[in-house]
Amino acid sequence: MSFVEAIAAKPVQKNRNERKLTIAKALNEAIAQEMRRDKNVFLMGEDIGILGAVWGYTGGLLAEFGEERVRDTPISETAFIGAAVGAANLGMRPIVELMFVDFYGVCMDAIYNLAAKSSYHSAGTFKAPMVLTTAVGGGYSDSTQHSQCLYATFAHLPGMKVVMPSNAYDAKGMMTSAIRDDNPVVFMMHKNLQGMGFLGTIQGAIVDVPEDSYTVPLGKANVARDGKDVTIVGLGMTVHQGLEAAKALEKEGVSAEVVDLRSLAPLDRDTICRSVQKTGRLIVVDDDYLSYGVTAEIIATVTERDIQALKCSPKRIAFPDIPVPFARPMEQHCLPNIQKIVAAARSMM
Amino acid sequence: MQPTSKQRLWMYETMVKSRYNEARLSATYMEGKSPLFNMANGPLPGEMHLSDGQEPCAVGLGAHLTKDDYFACHHRSHAQALAKGVDLKRMTAEILGRKAGLSEGRAGHIHIFDYEVLFWSSGIIGQNMGPAVGAALARKMRGEAGIAIACIGEGGANQGGFHEAMNLAAVWKLPFICVIEDNQWAVSVPKAKSTAIASNADRAAAYGMPGERVASNDPDDIFAAVGRAVARARAGEGPSLLELQTVRLQGHFMGDPEVYRPKAEIAAKPEMDPIPHYRRKLIAAGVMTEIEAESIVARAHAEVDEAFAFARSAAEPVPEDAFDKVFV
Numbered sequence: 002m003s004f005v006e007a008i009a010a011k012p013v014q015k016n017r018n019e020r021k022l023t024i025a026k027a028l029n030e031a032i033a034q035e036m037r038r039d040k041n042v043f044l045m046g047e048d049i050g051i052l053g054a055v056w057g058y059t060g061g062l063l064a065e066f067g068e069e070r071v072r073d074t075p076i077s078e079t080a081f082i083g084a085a086v087g088a089a090n091l092g093m094r095p096i097v098e099l100m101f102v103d104f105y106g107v108c109m110d111a112i113y114n115l116a117a118k119s120s121y122h123s124a125g126t127f128k129a130p131m132v133l134t135t136a137v138g139g140g141y142s143d144s145t146q147h148s149q150c151l152y153a154t155f156a157h158l159p160g161m162k163v164v165m166p167s168n169a170y171d172a173k174g175m176m177t178s179a180i181r182d183d184n185p186v187v188f189m190m191h192k193n194l195q196g197m198g199f200l201g202t203i204q205g206a207i208v209d210v211p212e213d214s215y216t217v218p219l220g221k222a223n224v225a226r227d228g229k230d231v232t233i234v235g236l237g238m239t240v241h242q243g244l245e246a247a248k249a250l251e252k253e254g255v256s257a258e259v260v261d262l263r264s265l266a267p268l269d270r271d272t273i274c275r276s277v278q279k280t281g282r283l284i285v286v287d288d289d290y291l292s293y294g295v296t297a298e299i300i301a302t303v304t305e306r307d308i309q310a311l312k313c314s315p316k317r318i319a320f321p322d323i324p325v326p327f328a329r330p331m332e333q334h335c336l337p338n339i340q341k342i343v344a345a346a347r348s349m350m
Numbered sequence: 351m352q353p354t355s356k357q358r359l360w361m362y363e364t365m366v367k368s369r370y371n372e373a374r375l376s377a378t379y380m381e382g383k384s385p386l387f388n389m390a391n392g393p394l395p396g397e398m399h400l401s402d403g404q405e406p407c408a409v410g411l412g413a414h415l416t417k418d419d420y421f422a423c424h425h426r427s428h429a430q431a432l433a434k435g436v437d438l439k440r441m442t443a444e445i446l447g448r449k450a451g452l453s454e455g456r457a458g459h460i461h462i463f464d465y466e467v468l469f470w471s472s473g474i475i476g477q478n479m480g481p482a483v484g485a486a487l488a489r490k491m492r493g494e495a496g497i498a499i500a501c502i503g504e505g506g507a508n509q510g511g512f513h514e515a516m517n518l519a520a521v522w523k524l525p526f527i528c529v530i531e532d533n534q535w536a537v538s539v540p541k542a543k544s545t546a547i548a549s550n551a552d553r554a555a556a557y558g559m560p561g562e563r564v565a566s567n568d569p570d571d572i573f574a575a576v577g578r579a580v581a582r583a584r585a586g587e588g589p590s591l592l593e594l595q596t597v598r599l600q601g602h603f604m605g606d607p608e609v610y611r612p613k614a615e616i617a618a619k620p621e622m623d624p625i626p627h628y629r630r631k632l633i634a635a636g637v638m639t640e641i642e643a644e645s646i647v648a649r650a651h652a653e654v655d656e657a658f659a660f661a662r663s664a665a666e667p668v669p670e671d672a673f674d675k676v677f678v
Contacts, residue, residue, distance in 0.1 A: 043491070069491065075521065080514035083480015084487055087498065090470070091420065091488035110477045110511075122457040125675045126465035159676055183678040 022210040023196020025057035027169035028134075031176035032059070032096060034214045036066055039094060042180055045072040045081050046098025046134075055100050056136045056190055057197050078108035082133065086115045089131045094180060099135040102189065103146045105154075116185040117160030131186070132179045137165070138191045138238055138288060139325050140336055141200055148325040148332075150289035152236070153298070155187050156265035163266040164219050165189035167240040168208045169196075171263060174217025182219065191237035203241045220267035224276065228258030231282035231346050234273060234299050236262040239286040239337055246342035255346055265295065270302045274310070277303050281312035282349045286337045291319040316345045351577035353413060353570055355637045359646065361409035361569045362632055365625050367650035368408065368429040371438070372400045372600075374658055375428070375445065375459075379604055387605055393662075394446055396458055401429035403567075403599035406624045407531045408433035410572025410594070411499065414580040418496035420485035422478035423471040424503060424531075425460045431471075436464040442657040448664035455667040456675065468496075476502050476509030479528065483515045486524035486589075497525035497583040504593070505536025507550045516591070520557040525583040528591045529576075533598035538610040554591035561591040567624045568631075597622045 022030070036042045043066075044059060050073040053060030063071040074081040078099060085095040099105060105112060112133065119129035139148025156163045162184055166172035172190075179186040194206035225240055226247050233243035240261040247257035258276050262269070277283050283303055285296040296317035303310065318337045326332050353361065375398065382392030389396060401408070404426065412433025415421065423430045431441055437452065444451025445459045452464050460473040468485075472478045482500035489496045506512060507530050519526040530550050534541050547553070554561025560582070564575045572594055579590035599619050601608045608616065632638050638646070 041492075072522075075514070075517060077514035077518055079477075079511040080480045080483060080518040083477065083511065083515065084484030084518065087420065087422070087470075087481030087484030087486075088488040088491075089484070090481065091468075091485050091492075091494075093484075093488045093491065095484075110474050111480055114474055115472065115477065115481060120678050121675050122453055122461045123463035123465065123470075124453040124456060125678050127463055127470060128678050130678075162677075 019209045020212065021207050022169045023202065023207050024166060024169045024172040024190060024194050025196045027173035027210045028058040028176050028190070029060060029062070030210070031173045031214070032180070033062060033065065035177060035180045036062070036070065038214070041092055042094045042096065043070040043072065044096045044098070045074050045085065047074055047076060047100055049073060049098050054098060056192070056195055058190070078104060079111055082108045082111035083115055085131045086111065086119060086129050089129045090119070090127045094130050096132045096134060096180065099133055101147050102135040102137045102151045103149050105135070105151070112161070113158045117158055120184065121160055128183050129185045130183045132176070132188050133185065134188045134190065136190045136192050136195070138193055139332060140193055142327055142329055142332060144327040145324040150320070152189070152265055152287070152289045153294040156295070161185040161187055161266065162219050162264065163187045163189070164264045165191060165237045166263060167194065167225070167237050167261050168206045169210050170208050171217050171223070173210050174215050175219060175263065177214060178216045178219050181216070186219065189237070193238050194241070203238065205241045205244065220264045220269060222269035222272040223261045223263055224258060224272065225261045226257070226259040228256040228280060230256045230280055231284060231349060232258045232260060232273075232276040232280045233284045233286060233342060233346070234260045234262065235286040236265070236295070239288055242337060242339050242342060243286055245339045246346065249339065249343050250346050253347070255350060257346060268298070268302070270306070273299060274303055274306050278307070278310050281310060283311065283315040284342060284345050284349070285315065285317045286342055287317070287319040288337055289320060290322055291317070292322050294319060313349050316349065318342060318345060351574045353573045357413050357573070358570065358632055358637050361413055361573070362628055362638070363646045363650050364409045364412065364433050365405035365569070365628065366647050367654060368405050368432045369402060369625055370651050371432065371654045372402050372428060374654055376400060376604065378446070378658070389605060398459060398604040399426040399602065400600040400604065401426050403597040403623065404531055404533060405429045406567050406569040406572050406628070407529070407594045407596050410569050410576050411501070411529060413573055414576050415499070416496070417467040418494070420468045420482060420496065420498040421470065422482035422485070422498070422500045423462070423469065424475070424478060424501060424506065425471070425473045426503070427462050427471045428459075430501060431462045431464070431469055434469045435467045436462060436469045437466065438653065438657040439660040440464070442661040443664045446661045446664075447666065448661055449667040449671070450660070450664040454671060454675075456672075476506035476511045478502065479511050479515035483519045483524060483526055486519065486526040487522060490524055497527065497580065499527045499529060501529045501531060503536065504530055504532035504534070504541050504550060505539070505544060506530070507553070508544055516557045516589070519589040520559050523588040525586065526589040527579045527583055528589070530591070530593040532593050532595045535598055535602070535611070537602045550593040551591060557591070559589050559591060561593070563593040563595065565595040567594070567596045569624070569628055597624070599623060
């Protein structure tokens with residue numbers, strides 16, 4: 002890239018101080034801006050009012066927008082997620098909070114049979130523009146029912162978009178896009194990236210976020226780091242592990258490219274394949290369960306399109322096919338980590 | 351609240367139209383399914399749930415509703431759809447899987463959707479409650495006219511989603527009505543074996559809302575009860591629960607041998623049929639004559655016949671159409 006091209010490619014920067022935000026704060030800002038812009042946008046879910054949501058992204062919204070548009074609900078996910086579908090059918094743009102992704106079992110019909118099929122079986126007439134927010138991920142000893150990711154479970158079911166940002170910049174832009182989207186969007190938030198006082202946060206997720214409203218398109222992956230020897234594909238937390246692994250590999254003379262999927266549905270297959278065409282090696286990292294999951298889908302995508310692009314067998318690092326155990330030694334053993342990615346890359350060189 | 355003569359004639363005509371529609375659907379459904387019955391075969395494949403006997407619920411409701419009222423129905427929805435004003439030609443085309451159908455052939459008989467009159471349905475028992483509550487919320491938040499109705503069976507009232515939605519509608523005091531069509535049978539399980547209380551209307555007390563049960567399967571009685579609930583909803587006084595005792599004159603689905611149903615009850619079906627009762631009642635009350643009744647029947651049949659002619663001559667979708675409308 003020439004100097005002139007590099008200047009042209011850079012987004013226009015306003016003369017302003019860098020402002021680093023957590024994902025939680027960035028989401029809050031996106032939602033507030035959209036609520037000011039469009040009176041049909043409203044929030045409902047458990048503890049989103051005075052508490053500001055368990056995952057910290059709705060603070061202050063009750064004070065600004067009032068109880069009519071920031072609605073604490075009873076613990077009735079079947080009712081309020083179903084209600085989001087009906088409200089969306091009549092022109093509202095609800096953002097509904099399903100605190101932990103593990104809880105979807107009590108309300109899945111509202112998600113996959115009502116929201117996700119609304120357009121299809123009404124030939125696009127009953128639209129369901131709604132955002133379903135939910136937190137994913139373990140690693141902090143929250144055991145079997147509060148540590149899952151379940152990306153593949155959602156991404157497998159047609160009719161809804163499934164996305165997760167890995168940093169605050171993407172979080173704000175993707176939330177803005179999600180709210181404006183006319184389709185149901187499952188918006189996942191990784192707990193280890195969210196920026197909560199009660200839980201550690203990967204520092205790489207806290208980045209500069211412009212104050213003005215902007216969008217980051219859904220369905221587009223991001224090459225988080227350029228490289229030429231191996232492609233590491235991840236999303237959310239595993240993007241940061243991939244970036245750290247890439248730094249370690251660089252010291253060994255291995256140049257790793259890191260692809261942040263950002264969106265599972267739609268899946269940006271082109272960006273993945275383009276990267277593997279360049280590097281010839283593929284590692285997919287996923288903190289969701291191994292079998293029938295994201296890792297298999299990515300590898301199938303690459304091999305179906307051009308198996309010759311691969312110089313060696315692809316590798317996958319994912320959570321084994323067991324429930325998430327509580328005790329630290331067991332859980333940490335099962336999760337993806339930097340060392341596992343580095344070891345996998347080394348074995349491919 | 352009593353229906354006017356005009357409303358009673360409309361209710362009679364709509365019931366007759368619905369019954370004849372079901373008869374024609376039934377005949378069409380059986381094409382290509384003999385000597386061996388296989389629901390995958392014939393011009394109308396898949397499951398088929400007929401609403402014979404439950405027409406009074408549909409017309410008693412439909413008489414009060416406008417196209418701005420969101421109606422979330424169940425899988426046995428044909429009568430309700432007609433009474434809500436769903437486009438009969440496009441509905442028939444949908445049931446026959448034609449491109450001209452309401453959903454261009456993607457949905458079929460279990461999923462009748464007509465946005466023009468806000469008719470919506472789901473085949474998952476009791477799960478239509480949440481969307482109707484949400485539609486009521488939208489109307490209230492936007493300050494628009496229009497209320498929302500969820501119509502479930504008595505079996506649906508035992509779903510957890512029923513309880514959640516009723517509570518939410520009451521907590522938020524929404525313009526919502528839950529209507530339970532109690533046809534006594536949840537497929538093969540009778541109400542007495544599935545439900546701890548005789549009247550689901552009693553459950554309304556648990557949500558601090560009025561509950562009413564109508565046991566006659568008479569359109570006039572249903573009209574009156576629905577009128578009270580609709581007036582309450584339109585006045586912003588909050589939700590109501592209605593249980594309407596009705597009768598399922600057919601099996602749960604076409605092909606259901608009804609081995610579980612007492613022989614005496616099957617034998618009594620003609621006597622339980624609400625349409626002849628209502629016809630006699632309107633004639634006795636001087637609302638119509640025998641001759642006028644016959645002309646109503648003829649008009650209703652002609653409309654259904656026209657819809658079938660339209661649907662049967664309509665083109666099927668092409669395979670590639672399957673990939674459209676997954677997203678808006």
